[in-house]
Amino acid sequence: MKIKQIDTKSIDEIREEMIETVTCSKTDIFRISEKCRQDYDNMTTELDNIKQMMVKLNDEGDQLEKQVHQARVMLSEVSMNIKKYSEEEVRNAYEKAHQLQMDLSINWQYKKQLLDKRDDLERRLIGLVDTIDRADQLISQISVVMNYLQSDLKQVGEVLENAKAKQDFGLKIIEAQEEERKRLSREIHDGPAQMLANVIVRSDLIERVYRDKGVEEAFSEIDSFKKMVRSALYEVRRIIYDLRPMALDDLGLVPTLRKYLRTIEEYHNHSKINFENIGLERRLPTKYEVALFRMIQESVQNALKHANACEIRVRLEITNSSISVLIKDNGVGFDINHKKPESFGMIGMRERVDLLDGEITFDSKIGKGTDVLISVPLIN
Template sequence: MDIQEKMTRRIQDDEGKNRRELLYELRLQRLENLRMREQLGRAPEDFEARRELQYLENIALFEEARRNADNLDDMMDSLLGVIRSIFQCDQAWLMYPCDPDDPHWHVPYRSTSAEHPIPMARDQLMPTTPDLAENSRLALKKQKPVPLGEESVVKDIPEAARKAAAKSALLIALYPKTGKPWLMGLHQCAVPRYWTDEEKQMFQDLSGRISDNLSATLFYRDLEQNQERLKHLSSKLFQAREDERKRIAEEIHDELAQPVLAVKMGVENALYLLDDDAPEALQRSLESATKLTQEVVTKMRSMQTSLYPPTLRDFGVITALCGFMADFANIYTTLSVYKDIAVQEEDIPEHLRVEVFRLAQEALYNAGKHSQADTVTVGLKRENSRLMLEIKDTGVGFDPATTIRYPARRLGLGLTSMMERTEMSGGTLEIDSNPGCGTTIRASWKLDSIPVE
């Protein structure tokens, strides 16, 4: 059984290993086979075999550059460094866009020798001259690399390339899976260079790998930008919701609670003014109306507190949180509520106070409705320049991953909202729970890095 068959069987047998890693090893083994053939005097004579050997060697260099890169931008620069090393040229770069009708262009990715840097910043927009527009047209028209310079029969290099000290160039259009085409180029700066057919073919072969990696880079960059936009919109949504809650709470207090309270006082006054010989039915009716209006006032105050407690606005988050915990304990009488608050109001940034209150409120509601716990403890402290909020219960617990991913009950939706709220305010949320082991929810914010609107 030869080495290729062994590697193929290994792919089939080792299902747990990453497919990309195994394919990479297979390429390396194929490269080693070709090198052994050369050492044994059976080196491939034909162009296609040499091309395959060079391609495999270059792919091995590409994979190594990918592995060693810390981020996508560094990866693209590293891959261009491999290209520059393969062709022994002074500059390798990617220009965007390869569009003769676009008024500007820039070179976000590049690899250059120390002697011949590209004299423009990565994000610096340059005007599209007629010469550069013609280069883009040539690259888009031809499916093969376009050589430029004194040794070329196509055309001389453009003025922008001369400013980068280039004497010869080799260009090819790239077509990533998103956005406009790009232009990849090589510059030879020290002396003019004639690009051989073999070099052009190799450049074309490698351009596909660069295009694939560029597609991945652009995809993840778009994904990151979309996530940032979504994060910003979510933050605005949370703020709009808080503003609306505050508005409704104020309207309940001003437009509903006060008139109902006046009605209650009027009924009580009428009851007080009744004569001793007033009909008993009238007295019972007034007493019933008094009780009903009191219940309405109590309900509206509860709604107002739930929407936006006045104490949060007037006295701060600690007072509001303590008041809510007292009301919560009166509602869930089978649950003992404890507090462990070790901070002062001034220790909590003003723009974070609503977030702390809402997270504690939602966590307590979840504990009261779902945990079946005997006790729940709310802790708030400052530790190592971080503000820490912890809600811990002794209930039945749950599987956080399953509950958040498949929120069949409101619990899952509440946890998702809590995670989003914490992240939008610059913090992190941890949920520690297992079935039968209770639940601990921890939210923390680094105080010197909390975003301020």
């Protein structure tokens, strides 16, 4: 049965309305997130001040308790030997004991107020962290939806002839993009973001060390500070390199793969990666170089992260008429007959190969590692 032609103009109108609505929602969520971050910083500063005040009050309270004890001993002495002391001395002893007891009581009340305020701030900080995390997740999800809505749905509709295929294809795109953004978000959060947060803390520490311990200790902290900044810069460069290595445009596929695999091997120092080029070392059209690099990158990352491989072999052969790649690892392997619904990496690799009119095969057994073989005809 022939499916009725979809009115693409109506779809475009609906899409524009959706984009406008989603954009407004994203802006509102971002404002909420930023306000929560400001509140978090202010509350954190207030909490630190309260903790410092509590330390001071505890010290004062300890001193007051000692003084109260001494005053009580003195008062007991006066009471038992009241004839030895003048009326003024007796009155002073009673007044001093009373005043110290009042000061101690005020100290306790103030500490209790600070404890209650501290507990309240800590509860509110937990709530703010949850709100910030949820807002970040929503912004990430909205970005995926925006990218999908702003893509050329008309062209996709011409390629996909039935609505079911279009729906499945769109869901794969959204899910794959979401997985990639989650991965990138985790890498930035666990790497550069944490390091930059530590940079702020260490900069404050240097000031305190300079004031308390002098210039030499401060210079020692500065050396450590520089190492931390270098590490953060390395992590940022590595993430950028994973997104799009500039050497791919400048040098081509083979030199970029050598550099990339060497860098990954250094970063994952528990794994050995062997790269072998047995064919021509020549420039290829951009679409071939980008697609092949991404597929090799995906295979190597899968071997390291999911298969726990300690040895990976990448063999590339470029001839005048074809390109073949073998990625072989000694990882845990998997059952190729059991398809996981979240295996978007394999879906993306198959789609890239299909665009180049090539073939890709996966050969894996549990406990025996995985072989990925890619074969692409080279059309000049």
